[in-house]
Amino acid sequence: MNENKIDVAVLGCTGAVGQKLVSLLGNHPLFNIKELVASDRSAGLKYSERVGWREAVPIPGHVGDIVIKTLSEPLESRILFSGLDASVAGEAESRYASLGHIVVSNSRNHRMDDDVPLIIPEINASHLEIVERQMARSGSGGFIVTNPNCSTIVLALAIYPVFARFGLDKVMAVTMQAISGGGYPGVPSMDILGNVIPYIGGEEEKIERELAKIFGRLEGGSIVPADFTVSATCNRVPVRDGHTVCVSFSTRTKAGREELLDAMEHCYPELKLHSSPEKVLAYNPSEDRPQPLMDVLAGNGMTVTAGRLRPCGILDWKMTAFGHNTVRGAAGAAILNAELIVERGFLKK
Ligand SMILES: NC(=O)c1ccc[n+]([C@@H]2O[C@H](COP(=O)([O-])OP(=O)(O)OC[C@H]3O[C@@H](n4cnc5c(N)ncnc54)[C@H](OP(=O)(O)O)[C@@H]3O)[C@@H](O)[C@H]2O)c1
Numbered sequence: 214m215n216e217n218k219i220d221v222a223v224l225g226c227t228g229a230v231g232q233k234l235v236s237l238l239g240n241h242p243l244f245n246i247k248e249l250v251a252s253d254r255s256a257g258l259k260y261s262e263r264v265g266w267r268e269a270v271p272i273p274g275h276v277g278d279i280v281i282k283t284l285s286e287p288l289e290s291r292i293l294f295s296g297l298d299a300s301v302a303g304e305a306e307s308r309y310a311s312l313g314h315i316v317v318s319n320s321r322n323h324r325m326d327d328d329v330p331l332i333i334p335e336i337n338a339s340h341l342e343i344v345e346r347q348m349a350r351s352g353s354g355g356f357i358v359t360n361p362n363c364s365t366i367v368l369a370l371a372i373y374p375v376f377a378r379f380g381l382d383k384v385m386a387v388t389m390q391a392i393s394g395g396g397y398p399g400v401p402s403m404d405i406l407g408n409v410i411p412y413i414g415g416e417e418e419k420i421e422r423e424l425a426k427i428f429g430r431l432e433g434g435s436i437v438p439a440d441f442t443v444s445a446t447c448n449r450v451p452v453r454d455g456h457t458v459c460v461s462f463s464t465r466t467k468a469g470r471e472e473l474l475d476a477m478e479h480c481y482p483e484l485k486l487h488s489s490p491e492k493v494l495a496y497n498p499s500e501d502r503p504q505p506l507m508d509v510l511a512g513n514g515m516t517v518t519a520g521r522l523r524p525c526g527i528l529d530w531k532m533t534a535f536g537h538n539t540v541r542g543a544a545g546a547a548i549l550n551a552e553l554i555v556e557r558g559f560l561k562k
Contacts, residue, residue: 219555222248222290224305226281227255227264229397230296230319233544235260238294239273241548242487243555246273247290249281252301256283267397291315291560294547298396310347310355315559317358317551319543321415324359324423327435331359331426333366333546334553335481335493336373339431341557346434354562358550361427362419363542364388364447368458369427370494370517370541371534374480375473376428380465381441383528386420389450389457391505394538400449410449420445455505456538461531470522473530477519486552488545490515496522503535514540515549 221238225231226249238246250256255263261277282288284305293309295302295318303322310316323329328347330340347356361369368386375381390413392399400410425438450457468476474496481493490512496519497503503518511518514537525531536542554560 218245219243219292219560220245220247220290221292221294221551222246222250222288223294223296224250224284225296225298226260227251228296228298229267229393229539230543232264232266232268233539234294234296234547235273235276236268236270237488237540237544237548239270239276243552244292244548246276246279248288249276249279250284250286250288251281253283255281257281265397288314292317292551292554294551295320296544306357310357311351311353313353313355315356315358315554317547317554319360319547321362321419323357324361324419325426326357329357329359330436331361331423332550332553333361333369333427334484334486334549336369337427337429338553338557340436341553341559342431343434343436344559348562358554360543360546360550361423362416363394363538364390364416364456364458365420365423365427366542366546367456367517367534367536367538368420368460369424370536371458371519371532372460372462373428374476374494375462375464375468376439376441377480378472378476379468381439382463382465384424384441384443385461385528386443386445387459388416388420388445388447389452390416390447391452391454391456391538392449393454394456394542395449405449405451408451411446413447413449416447417445420447452505454537454539455509455535456542457503457505458534459531460534461525461528463528464530467529473522486549486556488515488549488552492516494519496520503533505535508535509537515545517541
């Protein structure tokens with residue numbers, strides 16, 4: 214392919230996140246998909262023969278003819294995007310990093326490791342620095358970078374402006390999560406149509422742990438978690454794409470509605486990475502937004518939409534946030550992280 218592009222591999226290429234990675238990387242100006250990896254069930258077959266393609270765009274040009282590899286075959290690409298099932302991601306990602314690869318992961322396994330950053334570029338790009346510790350440890354130049362859980366990303370982008378300007382004391386979040394968040398084919402249609410499932414294994418703990426690390430401060434090469442209380446309740450709802458989060462919060466310094474809206478409007482830096490949306494967080498003043506059907510494609514799926522900011526009778530304020538779980542919450546987040554890694558010169562280290 215284009216010689217000026219950086220060759221990359223997609224691990225877990227047949228899954229929901231893997232397919233979204235393939236579709237978003239298809240025309241990417243920096244990255245070229247050279248290799249694809251999945252389980253033994255898929256290995257040895259051409260991608261187009263094996264994948265149950267569920268994206269709204271065709272499989273990108275040359276990718277359909279790539280023969281899928283197993284986790285045990287060597288890879289040539291320096292950057293590996295991982296959408297591997299959590300049952301295999303932990304060990305595989307560590308091994309690839311020890312072999313000198315840069316692993317940009319969606320999986321939960323390494324998110325809370327001491328020397329693995331949990332990056333949302335608009336919030337904590339400086340945390341990338343801690344990969345130096347991984348590089349020193351392995352001596353291979355390889356490292357792992359993770360993006361947070363899909364609901365955590367939506368919630369984090371919605372409330373970071375409040376945290377940054379006024380501090381947070383308590384956060385209480387209730388999610389309504391799309392079916393695609395559980396991978397393909399996900400919850401059987403008989404179990405989810407006309408229904409709400411008030412449990413998603415491990416999800417509440419992830420939100421509660423990950424927020425503090427994302428908002429944490431970098432001190433002497435380590436991340437000191439931010440100090441506020443988080444309580445999360447997670448539900449699976451019959452929506453195809455996009456997670457909704459109803460959040461109540463109290464702040465350290467008291468804030469008025471206009472001040473909160475001003476923080477949300479002006480908090481985020483203009484990153485100018487290829488996948489950066491024009492607006493990271495868009496506040497919609499309509500009384501009945503955000504809604505999955507109308508807001509899922511905001512900023513090509515990379516914008517989080519907030520709305521309904523109003524006083525809360527228990528904590529200080531409450532609002533609703535919404536974002537695309539497989540784009541902003543997974544594949545798009547990983548690609549943004551890889552663009553940051555390249556921009557900060559880590560490919561040359
Ligand atoms: N869906 C989301 O919105 C979302 C958001 C954030 C993070 N994540 C995380 O991203 C990861 C992928 O999620 P998903 O929703 O895309 O899951 P998925 O649809 O079930 O896909 C899992 C992928 O892992 C591969 N795989 C499974 N067992 C394997 C093995 N033993 N060796 C090699 N590859 C294997 C599968 O390949 P085969 O087809 O060959 O089995 C498939 O490509 C998970 O860790 C998940 O927690 C998902």
